[in-house]
Amino acid sequence: MKKNYLLGMALMASLSFNSCDKEVVYVQDGNGVESVADGAQIITLQVENGGDGLATRAGRPLYSAEAKQDIQNVKLWICDNTGKKVVYVKEISNWNTDGSTVYTTGGHGRQTTIELKGADKLAAGAYKIYAVGYSNSSAYTLTNVTNVTKESAFNENMVLPCSTAGEEIFAGQMELTVEKGKGFKEPVVLNRQVAGAFAYVKDIPFMEGAKYLKLVASAQNQSLVLGNFNSFDLTGNGSGNANVKYVVNGTNGKSGSETYVISTIDLNKWFTAIKDEDGDNLIDAGENWKNPCRPSSSPAAGTYPTFQKGSAFGGEFVIPFAHVDGKQTLTLQLTKENGDSLRSWKVNLGSTDVQLNQAITYWNSNWDSTITDTSANTYSLVRNHLYGIGTRMNDEADPEQPGVDPDPDPENPNDKPESLNNKQELVLKVNDNWEVIHGMELD
Structure with missing residues (x-):
C-alpha cells in the first residue's frame, strides 16, 4: 500500500495525510521549506488519491495493501506555543469532491490551499499545528475533534471511542516558528492512526458444516x-525507513477472555456451494467460485476489487493493541455457522520480522510505557502497520487488467493468496506506507 498524504502549508507549512499504502496525510505544498517575501501565510493541505465508492459503512473497506484513503473531512488547528489554546481553526468538508483539487507534486492526491489574512494572520512567535482527517458518519465518537473551536482548550491526546473494530483516520502535528515580516513553507505529515489485518487464502479444506473463516x-x-x-x-509503501515508529495508540481494552473477531469470511459468499465433488478434500473452486464484490449489474472495470479465482478475502482496520503474554496474538479459524471450530491455524510473525525486539510505545495515561515483542507468536498490532496472510498489494488482482478475476497461473507475486492445504502455519506481512511490510507465517 502506498501511503496517503495530507500536505500543507505555506504560512506555516504543509500537512500530509496517508492511507492504504502507507497511509499518511501531509500538509505541504511539495516545495519544501521556502521563504515568502511578502510575509504571506499560506497552508496547502494535500491528501493522496483514494476511494473506490464501495464503502457501505463509515470509512473505506480494506481490500489490500494499496496506499489510498477516502476521508471526507479535514480539521486543522493552530495553537499557541503551549499547544493548549487554539488561535485558528479551519474545517474542510466534501474533501474528495469540491473540497480539494488534484495534485501531482511530491506525490499524488488532492489538495487545497488556505491563506491566513487580516485578523487570522499569526503574529511572530512559536505555534503548534494539528490536523485530523476523518469520514462522514464515523464509527468514532468525534466530539473531542468537532467541539474544539477557536479560543478553546486543546488536548493533543484526544481519545476517540469506536463502535467497530476500527476505521481509517489520519492525524499529525508540526511545530512552527513565525518570524516578524516573514512567511514560510514547511511540511506537516498526517499518518494513518490505525493498524490493518487481512486474510487472503485459497485451497480451503472441505469439512462438513464449514461456514466461516474467522481471523x-x-x-x-x-x-x-x-x-x-x-x-x-x-x-x-511498506518499505520502512529510519523514521518508522512502533506505537500502540489504543486504549479501553475489552475485558474478559473472550476472543476478538477481527474479520469474518462467509464462505457462501465466495462459493456457490460448500462442496467437494472432486474428492481432493478442498472446497471446489473453478465454476463454483464467485467474486462477492462484483455488482450484479454491468459494473465499470476498476470500480470494484478483483481477486484470484478460487480465493477468499477478509480484512479490517484495527485499533492497535499490545500483545498479551502467553497468548497467541492472531489465529485463523474455520468454523460452523454456530461458531464451533473445525480447524485452526496459528498466525505468526516471521522469525526475522523487523518488529521483533523493537521497543513499542503504548498509551497508559501517557506515552512513557514500552513493551517488547520477543515471540513470533505473541506480538502487538501497531499503528500504521498492515498484517496480512498472503500477499495483496492492490485492490485489483492485476491492475493492468481491471475488472478481471485472474486464474491462479501464472502466479502474480503482488497478488498471491496463501494456501491452507496441509498448512499448520500462516505467514503475516505487516505493511506500514503503511510504514513496513511484515511477513507472517501460518502454523
Missing part, C-alpha cells in the same frame, strides 16, 4: 488515542 485476536482496544504522532513523509 481472531487475543485482545481488543475500543478507543483510539490521537497523539505521539509520526509526522514524517515515509517513502515507499
Whole structure:
C-alpha cells in the first residue's frame, strides 16, 4: 500500500495525510521549506488519491495493501506555543469532491490551499499545528475533534471511542516558528492512526458444516488515542525507513477472555456451494467460485476489487493493541455457522520480522510505557502497520487488467493468496506506507 498524504502549508507549512499504502496525510505544498517575501501565510493541505465508492459503512473497506484513503473531512488547528489554546481553526468538508483539487507534486492526491489574512494572520512567535482527517458518519465518537473551536482548550491526546473494530483516520502535528515580516513553507505529515489485518487464502479444506473463516485476536482496544504522532513523509509503501515508529495508540481494552473477531469470511459468499465433488478434500473452486464484490449489474472495470479465482478475502482496520503474554496474538479459524471450530491455524510473525525486539510505545495515561515483542507468536498490532496472510498489494488482482478475476497461473507475486492445504502455519506481512511490510507465517 502506498501511503496517503495530507500536505500543507505555506504560512506555516504543509500537512500530509496517508492511507492504504502507507497511509499518511501531509500538509505541504511539495516545495519544501521556502521563504515568502511578502510575509504571506499560506497552508496547502494535500491528501493522496483514494476511494473506490464501495464503502457501505463509515470509512473505506480494506481490500489490500494499496496506499489510498477516502476521508471526507479535514480539521486543522493552530495553537499557541503551549499547544493548549487554539488561535485558528479551519474545517474542510466534501474533501474528495469540491473540497480539494488534484495534485501531482511530491506525490499524488488532492489538495487545497488556505491563506491566513487580516485578523487570522499569526503574529511572530512559536505555534503548534494539528490536523485530523476523518469520514462522514464515523464509527468514532468525534466530539473531542468537532467541539474544539477557536479560543478553546486543546488536548493533543484526544481519545476517540469506536463502535467497530476500527476505521481509517489520519492525524499529525508540526511545530512552527513565525518570524516578524516573514512567511514560510514547511511540511506537516498526517499518518494513518490505525493498524490493518487481512486474510487472503485459497485451497480451503472441505469439512462438513464449514461456514466461516474467522481471523481472531487475543485482545481488543475500543478507543483510539490521537497523539505521539509520526509526522514524517515515509517513502515507499511498506518499505520502512529510519523514521518508522512502533506505537500502540489504543486504549479501553475489552475485558474478559473472550476472543476478538477481527474479520469474518462467509464462505457462501465466495462459493456457490460448500462442496467437494472432486474428492481432493478442498472446497471446489473453478465454476463454483464467485467474486462477492462484483455488482450484479454491468459494473465499470476498476470500480470494484478483483481477486484470484478460487480465493477468499477478509480484512479490517484495527485499533492497535499490545500483545498479551502467553497468548497467541492472531489465529485463523474455520468454523460452523454456530461458531464451533473445525480447524485452526496459528498466525505468526516471521522469525526475522523487523518488529521483533523493537521497543513499542503504548498509551497508559501517557506515552512513557514500552513493551517488547520477543515471540513470533505473541506480538502487538501497531499503528500504521498492515498484517496480512498472503500477499495483496492492490485492490485489483492485476491492475493492468481491471475488472478481471485472474486464474491462479501464472502466479502474480503482488497478488498471491496463501494456501491452507496441509498448512499448520500462516505467514503475516505487516505493511506500514503503511510504514513496513511484515511477513507472517501460518502454523
